[in-house]
Amino acid sequence: MDLLNGKIRPLYFKYLSAAFGSALISSIYGIVDMAMVGQYQGPDGTGALAVVAPVWNIIYSLGLLMGIGGSVIFSTKRGSAEKSDGTENQYFTAAVIGSVLLAALAWLGLLLFERPLLTFFGADETLLALAQRYMAPVKVVFPLFLFNQMLAAFLRNDGAPGLATAGVLAGGIFNIFGDLFCVFTLDMGIYGAGLATAIGA
Numbered sequence: 001m002d003l004l005n006g007k008i009r010p011l012y013f014k015y016l017s018a019a020f021g022s023a024l025i026s027s028i029y030g031i032v033d034m035a036m037v038g039q040y041q042g043p044d045g046t047g048a049l050a051v052v053a054p055v056w057n058i059i060y061s062l063g064l065l066m067g068i069g070g071s072v073i074f075s076t077k078r079g080s081a082e083k084s085d086g087t088e089n090q091y092f093t094a095a096v097i098g099s100v101l102l103a104a105l106a107w108l109g110l111l112l113f114e115r116p117l118l119t120f121f122g123a124d125e126t127l128l129a130l131a132q133r134y135m136a137p138v139k140v141v142f143p144l145f146l147f148n149q150m151l152a153a154f155l156r157n158d159g160a161p162g163l164a165t166a167g168v169l170a171g172g173i174f175n176i177f178g179d180l181f182c183v184f185t186l187d188m189g190i191y192g193a194g195l196a197t198a199i200g201a
Contacts, residue, residue, distance in 0.1 A: 018161030022152065025172035029179075029200075036179045037193050041130060045190050048130035051123040055110070055135075059142065062102045063149025070095030070150070071157035092154060099150045103143035110135075110142055134194040144201040175200035 037045040070091050077088035110117065118131045148167070155164035175196050182192030 015156065015161050018156060018165040021165045022168040025169050029172045029175045029197075032176045032179055033193050033197065036183045037134075037190050040183050040189050044126055044130055048123070048127045048134060048190060049193075051118055051121050051127050051131045052134055054121045055117070056145070059106055059145045060149055062106060063099065063146040064153065066095045066099045066102065066146075067150035067153025070098070071153045074154065075157040095150060095154070099146055100143075103146045106146065107139075107142050110139060114139070130190050133189075133191045136191060137195040137198040141198045141201050148201060171200040 034046055034049055037049055041048070074088050074091040074095075077091060114132065114135065115128065118128055118135075123131050148171070152164040152168060155161070155167075178196030178199060179193050182188045182196045183190075184192075186192055188195065
């Protein structure tokens with residue numbers, strides 16, 4: 001990518017379409033989760049997913065913290081030298097280490113304080129049981145959601161926005177069809193939605 005000599009318009013739309021595609025598919029499979037669980041479990045299922053939503057926001061935010069923060073410094077360092085000397089890779093390494101630490105803390109917090117956390121986010125006894133069923137398979141791969149966000153940010157800033165979008169798209173499409181299969185075909189209900197989300201990650 002050459003911002004000084006290249007054409008800005010195609011470059012801008014290349015990155016815009018990649019970022020827009022990632023955000024769109026993430027929104028769509030969140031809605032699909034809600035719709036399928038709502039159809040199977042009724043209003044309580046939808047309410048349980050609403051209780052889980054802040055947990056997603058926390059883990060995604062931590063991934064973006066490491067990904068956007070680290071990848072901006074990575075890109076600045078790479079762009080400031082006429083010839084890359086490889087020192088920008090230290091920022092990627094620092095972001096990976098930070099992500100591992102934050103993922104471990106978030107994972108431990110979820111495993112130890114799942115019940116009080118979901119209760120704090122609005123779960124009553126009915127919603128709590130459903131939310132915990134959804135979270136059961138998700139807890140196993142919880143750190144991957146952080147790493148997805150972090151790695152996607154670095155891919156975009158490393159000149160491969162399409163690859164980042166393809167990764168998000170693959171997980172999202174799997175989740176949409178996985179929801180249908182696990183929730184209804186296998187008759188797993190809200191647990192199946194969580195399982196599809198976990199495998200999609």
